[in-house]
Amino acid sequence: MNKAPWIFLGVLFTLSLSWWGMVYGPASQLAGQSADKGDGTAVLPRVGLAKQGEQVYRENGCYYCHTRTATGGEFGYELRLSQLGGDREVTDEVLGENITVENTRLIDLAFEFKYVVAAKKTLDDASKALADAKEKTPELEGAVAVAEKSLKNSAASFKEVISNVTEKTTDQNEKDTILFKAYGLSGVEIKDKALMVQLGMGEQIIDEHRKIANEAIIKLTHGKAQWGDIEDMVRGLKTRAGAQFKLQPVVIDWPDVQNGVALRQSVTRDFMHDAHAMPGVMQLGPNLANAGGTPALADSNQFYVHLYQPRLINKKSAMPPYRYLFRKIKVNAGETSPKNALKIKGKDLVAGYAIIPTEKAEALFEFLKSLRTDALPEAPIVDNPKPADDQ
Helix, strand or coil, X not given: CCCHHHXXXXXXXXXXXXXXXXXXXXXXXXXXXXXXXXXXXXXXXXXXXXXXXXXXXXXXXXXXXXXXXXXXCCXXXXXXXXXXXXXXXXXXXXXXXXXXXXXXXXXHHHHHHHHHHXXXXXXXXXXXXXXXXXXXXXXXXXXXHHHHHHHHHHHHHHHHHHXXXXXXXXXXXXXXXXHHHHHHHHCCCCCCHHHHHHCCCCCCCCHHHHHHHHCCCEECCCCCEXXXXXXXXXXXXXXXXXXXXXXXXXXXXXXXXXXXXXXXXXXXXXXXXXXXXXXXXXXXXXXXXXXXXXXXXXXXXXXXHHHHCHHHCCCCCCCCCCHHHEEEEECCCCXXXXXXXXXXXXXXXXXXXXXXXXXXXXXXXXXXXXCCCCCECCECCCECCCCCCCC
16 A cells, blocks of 8 residues: 555645644734833834825935934933832931931921821721710720820921921911922821811812922932932832832933933834834934924924925925925916915915825825834933922
8 A cells, every 4th residue: 555645645734733833823923912112002003194104205215314213322310209108217217318408307297297197097086986885984085085185296296397397488388388298298188177277288278289289209319310329219118118209210411302302212113113114314304203292293284385395494494395295286266275285374385376285295294293202111201301409
C-alpha cells in the first residue's frame, strides 16, 4: 500500500496547524488590541477626512518645511500637598526640612480643624448615646461632660493658633484666605453653624471661600527636584502620613514647550497610526506637533485663506499658495456665495467669485486638527517653571 499521499497530507496538516497556532492566532489577537494612553483610554487611528488628509499633507510636501516633533530636555518635580493625613507627628517626620515656617503654621491650623471636628463628633456620639439610653446613668452624663470640655478646649486651642498664624496680617481678606486654605488642607467638613461661627467661618461658606478651600495646596518643591531627591518623601506621604498630593512634572530647559510649540516632548507613539511617519525636515514654517491645540486652527476660514494666499494673513510668510486645492466659482450679481466660500473681513476673498475648499483642502484641515500632544505615560504634560515666591 502506498502511504506517500497520507504522509504528505499529515505533514501539510501539521504545518498548517503550526502556522495557525504560532502565526495567525497571535497576529489576530494583536490586531484586536489598541494602544492606550496609560489610563485605559485608547489611542485611536485617524478616520475619515483626517486619514485622507495625511496623504494630502504628504503629497504636497508639507513635511519639507514643517516639523511635527517637539524636543525635550530635563524636567523636575513640583510636589503639591493638597490634603493632610491624620497624624501630625508622622507628617512632620515625613516632611522634615522641606517645609517653611509659614507653611508649618498653616499645617498647625489645618490640624486644629481636624481636632475640633473630632471633638465635635465625640460630643455628638456621647449626646446621642445619652438621648437613646433608657436610663441616664452618671457614666453617660459624665461622657457628655468630658466631650463638651474637650470641644471647648479644642476651640480655644484653635483660636490661639489662628491668632498666632495671622498676628502679622491686618487685612481681613488675607486672614480669610489663610483660614479657608487651612480648612481645605484639613480635608474635614463642618456643617454645624454655631461651630462655624465660633471658628470665624461665618454661618455659611461663600463661593469665594469655598474656592480657596478647594484649591488649597502647599508646594513642597518648586520644579527642580529630581525623583531620587523626593522619592522617600513621596512614599512617606502616601503610605505613612496618609496625605493626598500631586506630583507635577515641570520643565527646566525645554524651549519647544516653553515657546508654546507643544505641551510635552514628542515620542514614537505620536506617529504610531501614521501610514508614513513624517516628523519633518526643516522649521521654515511653524512646528505642527500640537497644531490641533493651537488658536491657528480654531477658525477654519482663516486657515483656508492662509492656504489659498498665505500673505493675506501674514505678509512675511514664505509659504507658497495652494490655490489648486480650491475651486473658483463665478458669482453673478444678486447671487449669494455658498456658505463655505472663503471670506476676508466679511467679504468674498475674490470679488465676483466664490473660492470653495476642495475635499483635499478639507481633509488637510482635519488632519492638522488631529495633531495634538495629549499626555502619554512616557511623555507627561509639563508645567512651565513658576517663581518660588508663593508656596
